[in-house]
Every structure is written in C-alpha cells, then in structure tokens.
Amino acid sequence: MSQMQNVETQLRQMILGLEIGPGEKLPERWIESRFGASRTPVRAALLRLETEGLVGRDGRGWTVSPINLAELEQVAVYREAVEVAALRLTCGLADRSAVDVIEAMLESCDHDTPREEWHRVGMDFHIELARLSGNEFLFRAVRDAMTRLSRARWLEVRDEAALSRAWTEHRAILAAARLGDADEAARLLSGHIVGSRDRLVTSLANDRRGLRARGFAVVAA
Amino acid sequence: MSQMQNVETQLRQMILGLEIGPGEKLPERWIESRFGASRTPVRAALLRLETEGLVGRDGRGWTVSPINLAELEQVAVYREAVEVAALRLTCGLADRSAVDVIEAMLESCDHDTPREEWHRVGMDFHIELARLSGNEFLFRAVRDAMTRLSRARWLEVRDEAALSRAWTEHRAILAAARLGDADEAARLLSGHIVGSRDRLVTSLANDRRGLRARGFAVVAA
DNA sequence: GGCGCCATCTTGGTATCCCAAACTGGTATC
DNA sequence: GATACCAGTTTGGGATACCAAGATGGCGCC
Structure with missing residues (x-):
C-alpha cells in the first residue's frame, strides 16, 4: 500500500x-x-x-x-433525510433479499462480543442498509455522517439497555423493509435516529465536564 | 490570496x-x-x-x-432527498421572510440577462434555499450536488420555454414556503427536481453524439 | 514583581529534486 | 507487415530545503 x-x-x-x-x-x-x-x-x-x-x-x-454537540444534532437531521430516502428506495426494489445479510450482521453480536465490535456493527448496519438502495450518493452521505458521529458514539456511556433497544429497533426496521412497507420502515427509522440523537446528545451534555477533564474538547450545542 | x-x-x-x-x-x-x-x-x-x-x-x-448520465440520475435522487428535507425545515421556521431575498434573486433575471447569469441564478436558487434551513450539512449537500450538475446543465440546450417554466416552478415553491405549507412546497420541489432531471438526461442523451464530437466524454446511463 | 519586548523556535506554505512506474515511439526481427 | 522489445520520455509519489508568519519563552526595564 x-x-x-x-x-x-x-x-x-x-x-x-x-x-x-x-x-x-x-x-x-x-x-x-x-x-x-x-x-x-x-x-x-x-x-x-x-x-x-x-x-x-x-x-x-x-x-x-472537537466534538460539537450542535453539529451532532445537525448531522442527525441530515442522516435522517438521506437514510430514509435510501430505505424507501430499497423498499421499492423487487429483490430485497439482501436485507437478510444485514440481519445476519446484527445476529453476529452476542453477550460476549467486545464493545468495540458492537460499536462497529451498529454503524455498519446503517451504512450497509444505505448501500442496498443502489444510490452511490445516498450511500456516501450515510457513511460520511456515521463517520462524523463515530467518536461521539464511542464516547457515549452506553448501557446494555440502550444497545438492546437499538438492536430491537434495527430488527424492526429490517422486518418492515423485507415486507416492502416503505412508510412503516421510514417511520421506524426516523424514530430510531431521533431517539438515538436525543440519548447521545443528552449523554454527552451530562458527561461534558468529565470528557473535558480527560482532555477532550467538547463544544456545547 | x-x-x-x-x-x-x-x-x-x-x-x-x-x-x-x-x-x-x-x-x-x-x-x-x-x-x-x-x-x-x-x-x-x-x-x-x-x-x-x-x-x-x-x-x-x-x-x-466525464459527464456521467447514470450519475446525474443518482444525484437527482440525492438532491431531492436533501432539498426537500431542507425546505421542510425552512417551512417550520417562525421567520420565513428570508424567502423574499431569494425571490428577489429570481427577479433580477430578465430577457436581456446573459445566459450565463440565468445558469448561475438557477443553481443559486436551490443552494440559497437550502441555506435558509440553517442546517449546514443539508446546505453543503445541496451545494455539492449542484456543483456536480453544473457542467451538465451548462451543456444542456436550454430553450426559453424550459427556463421560464423553471422560474415559474421556483416562484411557486417560494410561495408555498412563504405560507409555511411544507407538504405543498415539498410536493412542488420534488416535481421540479424530477422534471428537471428528466429534461436534462433526455437532452444530453440526444446530444451525446454531438458532445462527443466536441471532445467531451459523456458516459451513458 | 509584573509587564513588555526581542531572540528563537515552531510550523505550515512553497519550490525543487529524485525516483519508480508507465507510456511512447522506433527499430529490429521473424 | 506485424510484433516484440528496448530506450527515452512523461508522470505522479515521495522527500527535502527554504521561507515567512506566528507562537514561545526568557530577559530586561519599569
């Protein structure tokens, strides 16, 4: 290389x-x-x-x-727009069997999977889902948005409950997509993104002092 | 500099x-x-x-x-997603008076305005409209998408009728946005983008031979 | 002791130089 | 006449030298 x-x-x-x-x-x-x-x-x-x-x-x-809370909120709005658009495209495809591959990705995580792997799969879920749309620009937009969110999600103190909740939501989205129910899939995805954003921003805002103490620049919303 | x-x-x-x-x-x-x-x-x-x-x-x-017709179609889908999202945000703002500035931009073009200026204002309409949303990422996405479309729009053989049609649609979008009617504004904007894309791709596909003769690489959809 | 000023160092911006790989054109061979 | 091969050239990737502007820190003056 x-x-x-x-x-x-x-x-x-x-x-x-x-x-x-x-x-x-x-x-x-x-x-x-x-x-x-x-x-x-x-x-x-x-x-x-x-x-x-x-x-x-x-x-x-x-x-x-620096981690920028205002930016994180804006990225969430952005990714909601592009992810929902991508998902609607995917729901309109004749062959949606590829969602099974993503489902398998989710199932590869169990209770003794390292935290780091959960983090990666949680992002790849959204990225790979966007890739299924076949639209290169929506895919790149989602990938770039997730890259920007990556550090913040890593910093977030994630309890087990939040992870299992996210996985449940991921599965529900896939189920709706598999049926081709674009409206329901879009509704679930929007809710998931908005909920994630709220938990993320809240968590970071609460930990802000601690994060700064660790030498991490975090700018407020 | x-x-x-x-x-x-x-x-x-x-x-x-x-x-x-x-x-x-x-x-x-x-x-x-x-x-x-x-x-x-x-x-x-x-x-x-x-x-x-x-x-x-x-x-x-x-x-x-090269000009890539397949890419142009994908960009149109992408910009529809982000422009509609931005417009919906703008419609939700309390103060939407900034749309008047964009209206004025449109009005600055008349029958003896050079072609080049119409081209620029036609792009800036979408870019500035996205800026009003206040979301930096949606704004950048629209600006980048318009950049990618710029050369193709320049190549397109635009008759007067197409331009006046576009301006009428632009005004209608602004009118709906001024009233805060997000659904109507979104519907009009989607229609405008899809229509523009169809005319653009059709025009380029027809001219493809001529463009190649001028030394311009144009790859098919 | 505090404040300001100057020497010094750091750091990114720019200009060149070198290199290896790829392309080109021509030539010699079959 | 076609083709394979070789030398020369082009081209991007990498390294390095130099510069100006900004940061730093120490020393002296107030």
Missing part, C-alpha cells in the same frame, strides 16, 4: 479510536515522524481528513476536530 | 466553465505551468476537486471527470 493511503488510514483510525483526543494539535511534523512518512503524504492525508470533518484548521495549524 | 486557494478556485472555474472538457487529461505539470504555481498547491487543489467529483484518477494520472 502506498504511504499516502497508509498515513490517511492509520491517522483516521487513531482519531476515530480517540487515541488522539478531540481538540488536540496535530503538527504535520509530528505525523511525519510518527508514521515515518514525509510531508507530502501527510498533507494529502490531512486534506482528505479535513473533508471528512475529522481534522480542521486552527489558525495556521491543524487540530483534531 | 494564497496560491493554494487560487489554483483550486481557478481550476474549478475552468472545469465548470468547460474550458477544460470532460474527460481531458490533467497532468500536474501542466496545471503547474498554467497557473505559475508549484506542484504542492496543485496537488492540494486536485485532492479537493477530487472529493467534489470534478476530477478523478485515470490509472496513474488525473482527468477531468
């Missing part, structure tokens, strides 16, 4: 995995030495990550984007 | 203005000499334009993205 892709991928993982905290300074020279690459691939990676909203400019330099 | 922004802006204008045709090769060294910048800002510009879908990789090198 080329250095360019390598730096970009590794840096993204470090940011999404909170190995580099939201708000931290990110000098090009530090990245350069950290990954053993020169500044050319480093800059390419930063430019790409900037469009994903994971890093941003702070005056002259680069910083990891 | 820094070289970086400069190269990016100028190159984007040349591509959108069809000064560089869809499908043309775009060597970094050519851009470098054309704009008197070095390769670093050129690379930055190309990376950004790549995320906008205006340039792409062709093996190892760069090319201006």
Whole structure:
C-alpha cells in the first residue's frame, strides 16, 4: 500500500479510536515522524481528513476536530433525510433479499462480543442498509455522517439497555423493509435516529465536564 | 490570496466553465505551468476537486471527470432527498421572510440577462434555499450536488420555454414556503427536481453524439 | 514583581529534486 | 507487415530545503 493511503488510514483510525483526543494539535511534523512518512503524504492525508470533518484548521495549524454537540444534532437531521430516502428506495426494489445479510450482521453480536465490535456493527448496519438502495450518493452521505458521529458514539456511556433497544429497533426496521412497507420502515427509522440523537446528545451534555477533564474538547450545542 | 486557494478556485472555474472538457487529461505539470504555481498547491487543489467529483484518477494520472448520465440520475435522487428535507425545515421556521431575498434573486433575471447569469441564478436558487434551513450539512449537500450538475446543465440546450417554466416552478415553491405549507412546497420541489432531471438526461442523451464530437466524454446511463 | 519586548523556535506554505512506474515511439526481427 | 522489445520520455509519489508568519519563552526595564 502506498504511504499516502497508509498515513490517511492509520491517522483516521487513531482519531476515530480517540487515541488522539478531540481538540488536540496535530503538527504535520509530528505525523511525519510518527508514521515515518514525509510531508507530502501527510498533507494529502490531512486534506482528505479535513473533508471528512475529522481534522480542521486552527489558525495556521491543524487540530483534531472537537466534538460539537450542535453539529451532532445537525448531522442527525441530515442522516435522517438521506437514510430514509435510501430505505424507501430499497423498499421499492423487487429483490430485497439482501436485507437478510444485514440481519445476519446484527445476529453476529452476542453477550460476549467486545464493545468495540458492537460499536462497529451498529454503524455498519446503517451504512450497509444505505448501500442496498443502489444510490452511490445516498450511500456516501450515510457513511460520511456515521463517520462524523463515530467518536461521539464511542464516547457515549452506553448501557446494555440502550444497545438492546437499538438492536430491537434495527430488527424492526429490517422486518418492515423485507415486507416492502416503505412508510412503516421510514417511520421506524426516523424514530430510531431521533431517539438515538436525543440519548447521545443528552449523554454527552451530562458527561461534558468529565470528557473535558480527560482532555477532550467538547463544544456545547 | 494564497496560491493554494487560487489554483483550486481557478481550476474549478475552468472545469465548470468547460474550458477544460470532460474527460481531458490533467497532468500536474501542466496545471503547474498554467497557473505559475508549484506542484504542492496543485496537488492540494486536485485532492479537493477530487472529493467534489470534478476530477478523478485515470490509472496513474488525473482527468477531468466525464459527464456521467447514470450519475446525474443518482444525484437527482440525492438532491431531492436533501432539498426537500431542507425546505421542510425552512417551512417550520417562525421567520420565513428570508424567502423574499431569494425571490428577489429570481427577479433580477430578465430577457436581456446573459445566459450565463440565468445558469448561475438557477443553481443559486436551490443552494440559497437550502441555506435558509440553517442546517449546514443539508446546505453543503445541496451545494455539492449542484456543483456536480453544473457542467451538465451548462451543456444542456436550454430553450426559453424550459427556463421560464423553471422560474415559474421556483416562484411557486417560494410561495408555498412563504405560507409555511411544507407538504405543498415539498410536493412542488420534488416535481421540479424530477422534471428537471428528466429534461436534462433526455437532452444530453440526444446530444451525446454531438458532445462527443466536441471532445467531451459523456458516459451513458 | 509584573509587564513588555526581542531572540528563537515552531510550523505550515512553497519550490525543487529524485525516483519508480508507465507510456511512447522506433527499430529490429521473424 | 506485424510484433516484440528496448530506450527515452512523461508522470505522479515521495522527500527535502527554504521561507515567512506566528507562537514561545526568557530577559530586561519599569
């Protein structure tokens, strides 16, 4: 793999995995030495990550984007629009058997699956569901929105109850989609997204002080 | 202005203005000499334009993205989702007086306004309307979608009738939005987008041979 | 002791240089 | 005449040197 892709991928993982905290300074020279690459691939990676909203400019330099509660609320509205549109397209397809693949994804998580895996599958559910629509732009929009939400969801203190609730809702959405009931599927998905957003923002707003103490920049709604 | 922004802006204008045709090769060294910048800002510009879908990789090198009819159809579905969502948000706002500013934009075009200006205002109508929603992500999505459609709309052989029809539809959408009638506004906007897409794709498919003769790469749906 | 100023370091922006891979054109061979 | 092969050129990826602007910190003056 080329250095360019390598730096970009590794840096993204470090940011999404909170190995580099939201708000931290990110000098090009530090990245350069950290990954053993020169500044050319480093800059390419930063430019790409900037469009994903994971890093941003702070005056002259680069910083990891802080968690922004106002942004999270806006992303939720955005993803509701695109996910519902994608789901309606999928419900209109003649062959909706692919939803079974997604169902299987959900079932692959059980009580001794690591937390990290639940987190990943919870996002992939939405991404793969959008992919079924066959619309590349709706798919990318959902994927990008989930990327922006990823760190916040990771920070959220998720109890078992919230996870099992989410899984139940995911299954209900798939059931409606399998029947081709677009209105019901859309209703369930909207409710799921709005509910998730509320729990996420509430949780983060409550933990804000603690998160800041851990060195994570969190800006209010 | 820094070289970086400069190269990016100028190159984007040349591509959108069809000064560089869809499908043309775009060597970094050519851009470098054309704009008197070095390769670093050129690379930055190309990376950004790549995320906008205006340039792409062709093996190892760069090319201006061809006009892709299948892509245009998918973009139309995408923009319908995000524009309708944005419009519904706007209809729910207490203060919708900002629609008057957009109305004024439409009125600024009359029979001796240059074609180029009609084209720009026709796009800005949708972009500014989305901005009113206050949702940054819906706004960006609409702006990016319009950017992708821009060259195709420019290529389209637009008769006066199509333009006046579009303006009538634009005014009707604004009227419904001013009243806060979200359902009606959404219905009108959807119809407008679907109609525009059909006319656009039909027109391009018919002209495809002629466009290719002009050196423009156009891939079928 | 506090405040301001200057030297220094840091850092991103830019310009070049080098390299390996891919493309090109021409030539020699069959 | 077609084809395979080889040298030269083009091209993007990577590395590095240099610069100007901004951040930093220490020293001196008030």
